[in-house]
Amino acid sequence: MKKLNLTFFILLSFYVNAQQDAVNYNMWYQYLLNAKVSDKMTLTTLAQYRSFDLLLDSRLFVAVGYLDYSISNKVTVGAGGMFLNLESYGRNGEKRERTERRALQQINLNDRIGRTKLTHRFRIEERFLNNPNTFVVRLRYLTSFKIPLNKSDQQQVNYAIVKNEIRMAARRERPFDSNRITVGLGYNVSKNSAVEVALISQLSEFRTSNYLHLGFRNSFDWRKKKVE
Template identity: 35%
Template sequence: MKIVRSLAVMVFSLAATASFAQKSDLGAWYMYFGNNKISKKFNLHNEIQYRNFNAGGDLEQLLIRTGIGYDLTENNNNILLGYGFILSRPYINGEKTENIEHRIFQQYITKQKFGRFNLQHRYRMEERFLQDDFRMRFRYFLGLNIPINNKEMLPKTFYGSVYNEIFLNFDSPTFDRNRVYGALGYVINKNMRIEAGYMNQIQENRNRGQVQIGFYNNIPFTKND
Protein backbone atom coordinates (compact mmCIF):
# COMPACT_ATOMS: atom_id res chain seq x y z
CA MET A 1 0.00 0.00 0.00
CA LYS A 2 2.92 2.35 0.71
CA ILE A 3 4.12 1.88 -2.87
CA VAL A 4 0.65 2.61 -4.27
CA ARG A 5 0.41 5.76 -2.14
CA SER A 6 3.88 6.87 -3.25
CA LEU A 7 2.96 6.44 -6.90
CA ALA A 8 -0.32 8.30 -6.38
CA VAL A 9 1.51 11.22 -4.79
CA MET A 10 3.98 11.28 -7.69
CA VAL A 11 1.21 11.22 -10.29
CA PHE A 12 -0.82 13.99 -8.63
CA SER A 13 2.29 16.09 -8.09
CA LEU A 14 3.12 15.92 -11.78
CA ALA A 15 -0.46 16.75 -12.72
CA ALA A 16 -0.43 19.73 -10.37
CA THR A 17 2.80 20.94 -11.94
CA ALA A 18 1.21 20.69 -15.38
CA SER A 19 -1.73 22.81 -14.23
CA PHE A 20 0.51 25.87 -14.69
CA ALA A 21 0.77 25.12 -18.42
CA GLN A 22 -0.71 28.43 -19.54
CA LYS A 23 2.09 30.35 -17.75
CA SER A 24 5.01 27.94 -18.17
CA ASP A 25 4.07 26.38 -21.54
CA LEU A 26 4.12 22.95 -19.92
CA GLY A 27 1.70 20.33 -21.23
CA ALA A 28 0.52 16.96 -19.91
CA TRP A 29 0.20 13.67 -21.78
CA TYR A 30 -1.79 10.73 -20.39
CA MET A 31 -0.97 7.52 -22.24
CA TYR A 32 -2.04 3.87 -22.45
CA PHE A 33 0.05 1.29 -24.32
CA GLY A 34 -1.07 -2.29 -24.95
CA ASN A 35 1.10 -4.96 -26.52
CA ASN A 36 -0.78 -8.22 -26.26
CA LYS A 37 0.18 -11.63 -27.62
CA ILE A 38 -2.51 -13.24 -29.77
CA SER A 39 -0.35 -16.26 -30.64
CA LYS A 40 3.24 -17.38 -30.07
CA LYS A 41 4.51 -15.09 -32.84
CA PHE A 42 1.77 -12.48 -33.39
CA ASN A 43 0.88 -9.52 -31.15
CA LEU A 44 -1.78 -6.80 -31.11
CA HIS A 45 -0.61 -3.25 -30.48
CA ASN A 46 -3.19 -0.81 -29.07
CA GLU A 47 -2.50 2.70 -27.83
CA ILE A 48 -4.33 5.82 -26.71
CA GLN A 49 -2.66 9.13 -25.91
CA TYR A 50 -4.59 12.09 -24.52
CA ARG A 51 -2.37 15.16 -24.88
CA ASN A 52 -3.25 18.48 -23.27
CA PHE A 53 -1.91 22.03 -23.38
CA ASN A 54 -2.37 21.98 -19.59
CA ALA A 55 -3.13 19.37 -16.89
CA GLY A 56 -6.51 18.63 -18.44
CA GLY A 57 -9.44 20.16 -20.29
CA ASP A 58 -7.53 21.94 -23.07
CA LEU A 59 -7.01 19.16 -25.60
CA GLU A 60 -3.99 19.49 -27.84
CA GLN A 61 -4.14 16.08 -29.50
CA LEU A 62 -5.94 12.74 -29.24
CA LEU A 63 -3.93 9.90 -30.75
CA ILE A 64 -5.22 6.34 -31.26
CA ARG A 65 -2.94 3.69 -32.76
CA THR A 66 -3.34 -0.02 -33.43
CA GLY A 67 -1.47 -2.65 -35.40
CA ILE A 68 -0.52 -6.30 -35.87
CA GLY A 69 3.06 -7.37 -35.19
CA TYR A 70 5.11 -10.51 -35.77
CA ASP A 71 8.20 -11.70 -33.86
CA LEU A 72 11.02 -12.78 -36.18
CA THR A 73 12.74 -14.43 -33.19
CA GLU A 74 11.33 -15.50 -29.84
CA ASN A 75 9.88 -12.41 -28.10
CA ASN A 76 12.15 -10.09 -30.07
CA ASN A 77 12.79 -8.49 -33.48
CA ASN A 78 9.19 -7.49 -34.00
CA ILE A 79 7.88 -6.15 -37.32
CA LEU A 80 4.52 -4.39 -37.26
CA LEU A 81 1.99 -2.82 -39.63
CA GLY A 82 -0.31 -0.29 -38.03
CA TYR A 83 -2.85 2.51 -38.39
CA GLY A 84 -3.21 5.73 -36.43
CA PHE A 85 -6.03 8.26 -36.03
CA ILE A 86 -4.91 11.68 -34.82
CA LEU A 87 -7.22 14.53 -33.83
CA SER A 88 -5.30 17.78 -33.29
CA ARG A 89 -6.63 21.04 -31.88
CA PRO A 90 -3.81 23.59 -32.14
CA TYR A 91 -4.02 27.32 -31.58
CA ILE A 92 -3.41 29.41 -34.71
CA ASN A 93 -3.21 33.17 -34.19
CA GLY A 94 -4.89 32.68 -30.83
CA GLU A 95 -7.84 30.74 -32.27
CA LYS A 96 -8.53 27.06 -31.58
CA THR A 97 -8.56 24.96 -34.79
CA GLU A 98 -9.17 21.28 -35.55
CA ASN A 99 -7.30 18.90 -37.86
CA ILE A 100 -7.69 15.18 -38.51
CA GLU A 101 -4.90 12.92 -39.71
CA HIS A 102 -5.00 9.27 -40.80
CA ARG A 103 -1.66 7.53 -40.59
CA ILE A 104 -0.29 4.20 -41.81
CA PHE A 105 2.98 3.09 -40.27
CA GLN A 106 5.49 0.26 -40.44
CA GLN A 107 8.01 -0.39 -37.69
CA TYR A 108 10.75 -2.72 -36.53
CA ILE A 109 11.65 -3.13 -32.84
CA THR A 110 14.69 -4.96 -31.55
CA LYS A 111 15.67 -5.36 -27.90
CA GLN A 112 19.06 -5.87 -26.27
CA LYS A 113 20.15 -6.56 -22.70
CA PHE A 114 23.51 -5.72 -21.14
CA GLY A 115 23.52 -6.55 -17.42
CA ARG A 116 20.88 -4.28 -15.85
CA PHE A 117 20.53 -2.21 -19.02
CA ASN A 118 17.47 -3.02 -21.18
CA LEU A 119 17.81 -1.32 -24.58
CA GLN A 120 15.15 -0.92 -27.25
CA HIS A 121 15.61 0.33 -30.80
CA ARG A 122 12.53 1.26 -32.84
CA TYR A 123 12.60 2.20 -36.52
CA ARG A 124 9.29 3.56 -37.80
CA MET A 125 8.10 4.74 -41.22
CA GLU A 126 4.92 6.81 -41.43
CA GLU A 127 2.62 7.68 -44.34
CA ARG A 128 0.59 10.66 -43.12
CA PHE A 129 -2.74 11.52 -44.76
CA LEU A 130 -3.50 15.06 -43.62
CA GLN A 131 -6.64 16.99 -44.56
CA ASP A 132 -4.95 18.90 -47.39
CA ASP A 133 -1.60 17.17 -47.71
CA PHE A 134 0.32 13.89 -47.78
CA ARG A 135 3.66 13.50 -46.03
CA MET A 136 6.13 10.75 -45.17
CA ARG A 137 8.30 10.64 -42.09
CA PHE A 138 10.97 8.42 -40.52
CA ARG A 139 11.44 8.05 -36.77
CA TYR A 140 14.24 6.44 -34.75
CA PHE A 141 13.69 5.71 -31.06
CA LEU A 142 16.37 4.60 -28.60
CA GLY A 143 15.08 3.70 -25.14
CA LEU A 144 16.70 2.42 -21.96
CA ASN A 145 15.15 0.93 -18.81
CA ILE A 146 17.32 0.31 -15.73
CA PRO A 147 15.92 -1.56 -12.68
CA ILE A 148 16.79 0.11 -9.38
CA ASN A 149 15.90 -2.13 -6.43
CA ASN A 150 16.30 -5.43 -8.31
CA LYS A 151 18.72 -6.69 -10.94
CA GLU A 152 15.87 -7.57 -13.31
CA MET A 153 12.55 -5.97 -14.32
CA LEU A 154 10.63 -8.14 -11.87
CA PRO A 155 7.30 -7.37 -10.14
CA LYS A 156 7.59 -4.67 -7.45
CA THR A 157 10.67 -3.20 -9.13
CA PHE A 158 11.29 0.52 -9.49
CA TYR A 159 13.21 1.49 -12.60
CA GLY A 160 14.58 4.49 -14.42
CA SER A 161 13.52 5.10 -18.00
CA VAL A 162 15.09 7.38 -20.61
CA TYR A 163 14.71 7.71 -24.35
CA ASN A 164 15.55 9.87 -27.32
CA GLU A 165 13.51 9.92 -30.53
CA ILE A 166 14.28 11.85 -33.69
CA PHE A 167 11.73 12.57 -36.48
CA LEU A 168 12.90 13.18 -40.06
CA ASN A 169 10.68 14.29 -42.95
CA PHE A 170 11.08 13.02 -46.49
CA ASP A 171 10.51 16.56 -47.78
CA SER A 172 11.81 19.93 -46.62
CA PRO A 173 12.55 20.72 -43.86
CA THR A 174 14.18 17.35 -43.16
CA PHE A 175 14.29 17.81 -39.39
CA ASP A 176 10.82 17.59 -37.85
CA ARG A 177 11.41 17.22 -34.11
CA ASN A 178 13.39 15.50 -31.37
CA ARG A 179 12.11 14.16 -28.06
CA VAL A 180 14.17 13.60 -24.91
CA TYR A 181 12.51 11.81 -21.99
CA GLY A 182 13.27 10.76 -18.41
CA ALA A 183 10.97 8.98 -15.94
CA LEU A 184 10.58 6.80 -12.89
CA GLY A 185 8.65 3.57 -13.42
CA TYR A 186 7.23 0.74 -11.34
CA VAL A 187 6.64 -2.87 -12.42
CA ILE A 188 3.23 -3.84 -11.01
CA ASN A 189 3.41 -7.45 -12.19
CA LYS A 190 4.90 -9.36 -15.12
CA ASN A 191 2.35 -7.86 -17.52
CA MET A 192 1.76 -4.31 -16.23
CA ARG A 193 3.88 -1.29 -15.33
CA ILE A 194 3.46 2.46 -14.90
CA GLU A 195 5.74 5.44 -15.59
CA ALA A 196 5.66 9.12 -14.70
CA GLY A 197 8.19 11.56 -16.09
CA TYR A 198 9.08 14.54 -18.23
CA MET A 199 9.67 14.89 -21.98
CA ASN A 200 11.18 17.86 -23.79
CA GLN A 201 10.16 18.22 -27.44
CA ILE A 202 12.44 20.26 -29.69
CA GLN A 203 11.06 21.54 -32.99
CA GLU A 204 12.44 24.03 -35.51
CA ASN A 205 10.75 27.05 -33.93
CA ARG A 206 9.55 25.63 -30.63
CA ASN A 207 10.83 23.92 -27.50
CA ARG A 208 8.12 22.60 -25.18
CA GLY A 209 8.04 20.41 -22.08
CA GLN A 210 5.47 17.72 -21.35
CA VAL A 211 4.66 15.91 -18.13
CA GLN A 212 3.89 12.30 -19.07
CA ILE A 213 2.03 9.53 -17.25
CA GLY A 214 1.96 6.16 -19.00
CA PHE A 215 0.42 2.76 -18.29
CA TYR A 216 1.74 -0.35 -20.06
CA ASN A 217 -0.31 -3.53 -20.46
CA ASN A 218 1.21 -6.74 -21.88
CA ILE A 219 -1.47 -9.23 -20.77
CA PRO A 220 -1.53 -11.99 -23.44
CA PHE A 221 -4.76 -12.84 -25.23
CA THR A 222 -3.69 -16.46 -25.58
CA LYS A 223 -3.47 -19.13 -22.87
CA ASN A 224 -0.16 -20.37 -24.25
CA ASP A 225 1.79 -17.36 -22.86
Protein backbone atom coordinates (compact mmCIF):
# COMPACT_ATOMS: atom_id res chain seq x y z
CA MET A 1 0.00 0.00 0.00
CA LYS A 2 2.77 2.48 0.99
CA LYS A 3 4.73 1.60 -2.15
CA LEU A 4 1.65 2.16 -4.32
CA ASN A 5 0.93 5.53 -2.71
CA LEU A 6 4.57 6.56 -3.14
CA THR A 7 4.48 5.56 -6.81
CA PHE A 8 1.30 7.58 -7.37
CA PHE A 9 2.70 10.74 -5.78
CA ILE A 10 5.92 10.41 -7.79
CA LEU A 11 3.77 10.27 -10.94
CA LEU A 12 1.78 13.26 -9.71
CA SER A 13 4.96 15.29 -9.12
CA PHE A 14 6.21 14.36 -12.57
CA TYR A 15 2.89 15.45 -14.08
CA VAL A 16 2.94 18.85 -12.36
CA ASN A 17 6.58 19.50 -13.31
CA ALA A 18 5.90 18.53 -16.91
CA GLN A 19 2.85 20.76 -17.10
CA GLN A 20 4.75 23.75 -15.72
CA ASP A 21 6.71 23.73 -18.97
CA ALA A 22 3.49 23.76 -20.98
CA VAL A 23 0.83 26.40 -21.47
CA ASN A 24 -1.72 24.83 -19.14
CA TYR A 25 -2.34 22.37 -16.33
CA ASN A 26 -5.38 20.57 -17.80
CA MET A 27 -7.68 19.83 -14.88
CA TRP A 28 -10.57 17.35 -15.02
CA TYR A 29 -13.36 17.60 -12.42
CA GLN A 30 -16.16 15.04 -12.37
CA TYR A 31 -19.27 14.04 -10.43
CA LEU A 32 -20.92 10.68 -11.12
CA LEU A 33 -24.19 9.31 -9.75
CA ASN A 34 -25.09 5.64 -10.13
CA ALA A 35 -28.52 4.47 -8.94
CA LYS A 36 -30.28 1.11 -9.05
CA VAL A 37 -33.86 1.92 -10.15
CA SER A 38 -35.10 -1.67 -10.49
CA ASP A 39 -33.75 -5.20 -10.22
CA LYS A 40 -32.69 -5.01 -13.86
CA MET A 41 -32.06 -1.31 -14.54
CA THR A 42 -29.41 1.16 -13.39
CA LEU A 43 -29.36 4.92 -14.02
CA THR A 44 -26.05 6.74 -14.45
CA THR A 45 -25.66 10.52 -14.65
CA LEU A 46 -22.40 12.38 -14.94
CA ALA A 47 -21.24 16.00 -15.00
CA GLN A 48 -17.71 16.83 -16.07
CA TYR A 49 -15.71 20.05 -16.34
CA ARG A 50 -12.24 20.34 -17.84
CA SER A 51 -10.03 23.42 -17.86
CA PHE A 52 -6.73 24.48 -19.41
CA ASP A 53 -5.64 25.89 -16.05
CA LEU A 54 -6.63 25.00 -12.49
CA LEU A 55 -10.25 26.14 -12.93
CA LEU A 56 -11.15 29.29 -14.87
CA ASP A 57 -9.90 28.71 -18.43
CA SER A 58 -12.69 26.35 -19.51
CA ARG A 59 -12.00 23.58 -21.99
CA LEU A 60 -15.01 21.25 -21.88
CA PHE A 61 -18.31 20.76 -20.08
CA VAL A 62 -20.17 17.46 -20.37
CA ALA A 63 -23.57 16.29 -19.08
CA VAL A 64 -24.33 12.58 -19.53
CA GLY A 65 -27.28 10.33 -18.74
CA TYR A 66 -27.95 6.69 -19.64
CA LEU A 67 -29.78 3.56 -18.51
CA ASP A 68 -28.25 0.09 -18.33
CA TYR A 69 -30.32 -3.09 -18.45
CA SER A 70 -28.92 -6.24 -16.87
CA ILE A 71 -29.17 -9.29 -19.14
CA SER A 72 -27.22 -11.44 -16.67
CA ASN A 73 -24.88 -11.00 -13.72
CA LYS A 74 -22.04 -10.28 -16.12
CA VAL A 75 -23.68 -8.54 -19.09
CA THR A 76 -25.53 -5.22 -19.33
CA VAL A 77 -26.72 -3.19 -22.33
CA GLY A 78 -27.47 0.51 -22.23
CA ALA A 79 -28.42 3.66 -24.11
CA GLY A 80 -28.47 7.37 -23.40
CA GLY A 81 -27.25 10.77 -24.47
CA MET A 82 -24.75 13.56 -23.86
CA PHE A 83 -24.49 17.31 -24.20
CA LEU A 84 -21.06 18.89 -24.58
CA ASN A 85 -19.73 22.43 -24.77
CA LEU A 86 -16.20 22.40 -26.20
CA GLU A 87 -13.68 25.25 -26.24
CA SER A 88 -10.30 25.09 -27.94
CA TYR A 89 -7.50 27.48 -28.91
CA GLY A 90 -6.63 27.99 -32.56
CA ARG A 91 -3.18 28.73 -33.96
CA ASN A 92 -3.88 32.45 -33.68
CA GLY A 93 -4.48 32.06 -29.94
CA GLU A 94 -8.20 32.75 -30.16
CA LYS A 95 -10.75 30.43 -28.62
CA ARG A 96 -13.38 28.62 -30.66
CA GLU A 97 -16.55 27.30 -29.04
CA ARG A 98 -18.54 24.30 -30.28
CA THR A 99 -21.52 22.40 -28.93
CA GLU A 100 -22.24 18.74 -29.43
CA ARG A 101 -25.21 16.46 -28.90
CA ARG A 102 -24.46 12.79 -28.75
CA ALA A 103 -26.47 9.56 -28.64
CA LEU A 104 -24.83 6.42 -27.28
CA GLN A 105 -25.43 2.68 -27.11
CA GLN A 106 -23.22 0.32 -25.13
CA ILE A 107 -22.64 -3.17 -23.81
CA ASN A 108 -20.70 -3.95 -20.62
CA LEU A 109 -19.04 -7.27 -19.80
CA ASN A 110 -18.22 -7.56 -16.09
CA ASP A 111 -15.91 -10.12 -14.53
CA ARG A 112 -13.42 -10.63 -11.71
CA ILE A 113 -9.82 -11.73 -11.55
CA GLY A 114 -9.50 -12.77 -7.93
CA ARG A 115 -10.71 -9.70 -6.01
CA THR A 116 -10.06 -7.32 -8.91
CA LYS A 117 -13.13 -6.09 -10.80
CA LEU A 118 -12.69 -6.14 -14.58
CA THR A 119 -15.02 -4.37 -17.02
CA HIS A 120 -15.04 -4.34 -20.82
CA ARG A 121 -17.25 -1.62 -22.32
CA PHE A 122 -18.10 -1.39 -26.03
CA ARG A 123 -19.80 1.90 -26.97
CA ILE A 124 -21.15 3.42 -30.20
CA GLU A 125 -21.69 7.19 -30.38
CA GLU A 126 -23.57 9.28 -32.93
CA ARG A 127 -22.04 12.76 -32.65
CA PHE A 128 -23.79 15.92 -33.89
CA LEU A 129 -21.42 18.93 -33.72
CA ASN A 130 -21.76 22.55 -34.81
CA ASN A 131 -19.32 25.29 -35.89
CA PRO A 132 -19.05 23.73 -38.44
CA ASN A 133 -21.94 21.27 -38.61
CA THR A 134 -20.49 17.76 -38.55
CA PHE A 135 -21.81 14.23 -38.03
CA VAL A 136 -19.47 11.48 -36.84
CA VAL A 137 -20.03 7.90 -35.72
CA ARG A 138 -17.41 6.87 -33.19
CA LEU A 139 -16.54 3.47 -31.69
CA ARG A 140 -15.06 3.15 -28.19
CA TYR A 141 -13.59 0.19 -26.34
CA LEU A 142 -12.76 0.57 -22.64
CA THR A 143 -10.94 -1.88 -20.37
CA SER A 144 -11.20 -0.98 -16.68
CA PHE A 145 -9.64 -2.53 -13.56
CA LYS A 146 -10.70 -1.70 -9.99
CA ILE A 147 -8.14 -3.21 -7.61
CA PRO A 148 -8.86 -3.37 -3.84
CA LEU A 149 -5.89 -2.39 -1.69
CA ASN A 150 -7.13 -3.77 1.62
CA LYS A 151 -6.69 -7.30 2.90
CA SER A 152 -9.40 -9.78 1.99
CA ASP A 153 -10.74 -9.90 5.56
CA GLN A 154 -11.04 -6.10 5.82
CA GLN A 155 -13.69 -3.70 4.54
CA GLN A 156 -12.68 -2.20 1.20
CA VAL A 157 -11.70 1.44 1.69
CA ASN A 158 -8.85 2.16 -0.72
CA TYR A 159 -8.64 0.95 -4.29
CA ALA A 160 -6.55 1.48 -7.41
CA ILE A 161 -7.94 2.38 -10.84
CA VAL A 162 -6.38 1.41 -14.17
CA LYS A 163 -8.19 2.12 -17.45
CA ASN A 164 -7.41 2.10 -21.14
CA GLU A 165 -9.83 3.27 -23.82
CA ILE A 166 -9.36 3.24 -27.60
CA ARG A 167 -11.62 5.47 -29.72
CA MET A 168 -12.04 5.12 -33.48
CA ALA A 169 -14.09 6.93 -36.13
CA ALA A 170 -16.35 4.52 -38.00
CA ARG A 171 -16.02 6.20 -41.42
CA ARG A 172 -12.78 8.03 -42.05
CA GLU A 173 -9.61 7.49 -44.09
CA ARG A 174 -7.60 7.78 -40.86
CA PRO A 175 -9.95 6.12 -38.34
CA PHE A 176 -7.83 6.48 -35.18
CA ASP A 177 -9.31 9.13 -32.88
CA SER A 178 -7.50 8.78 -29.55
CA ASN A 179 -6.27 6.49 -26.81
CA ARG A 180 -6.99 7.44 -23.19
CA ILE A 181 -4.99 5.94 -20.30
CA THR A 182 -6.01 6.45 -16.65
CA VAL A 183 -4.13 5.51 -13.47
CA GLY A 184 -5.47 6.56 -10.08
CA LEU A 185 -6.54 5.89 -6.52
CA GLY A 186 -9.98 5.87 -4.90
CA TYR A 187 -11.14 6.19 -1.32
CA ASN A 188 -14.57 5.11 -0.08
CA VAL A 189 -15.76 7.96 2.15
CA SER A 190 -18.90 6.02 3.08
CA LYS A 191 -21.01 3.12 1.86
CA ASN A 192 -22.46 5.28 -0.94
CA SER A 193 -19.67 7.77 -1.67
CA ALA A 194 -16.09 7.77 -2.95
CA VAL A 195 -13.45 10.28 -4.00
CA GLU A 196 -10.96 9.54 -6.77
CA VAL A 197 -7.70 11.13 -7.91
CA ALA A 198 -6.12 10.05 -11.17
CA LEU A 199 -3.70 10.95 -13.92
CA ILE A 200 -5.17 10.82 -17.42
CA SER A 201 -3.18 10.89 -20.63
CA GLN A 202 -5.06 11.19 -23.92
CA LEU A 203 -3.04 10.45 -27.04
CA SER A 204 -4.34 11.53 -30.44
CA GLU A 205 -2.75 11.60 -33.87
CA PHE A 206 -1.34 15.11 -33.54
CA ARG A 207 -1.06 15.81 -29.81
CA THR A 208 -1.14 14.43 -26.28
CA SER A 209 -3.24 15.99 -23.51
CA ASN A 210 -2.53 15.25 -19.85
CA TYR A 211 -5.00 15.81 -17.01
CA LEU A 212 -5.15 15.69 -13.25
CA HIS A 213 -8.55 14.15 -12.48
CA LEU A 214 -10.51 14.88 -9.29
CA GLY A 215 -13.77 12.96 -9.00
CA PHE A 216 -16.59 12.29 -6.57
CA ARG A 217 -19.12 9.49 -7.01
CA ASN A 218 -22.34 8.39 -5.34
CA SER A 219 -24.03 4.98 -5.56
CA PHE A 220 -27.65 4.59 -4.46
CA ASP A 221 -30.42 2.00 -4.43
CA TRP A 222 -33.70 3.65 -5.49
CA ARG A 223 -35.68 0.45 -5.82
CA LYS A 224 -38.98 0.42 -3.97
CA LYS A 225 -38.73 -1.70 -0.87
CA LYS A 226 -41.21 -4.54 -0.65
CA VAL A 227 -43.72 -4.20 2.16
CA GLU A 228 -43.91 -7.39 4.19
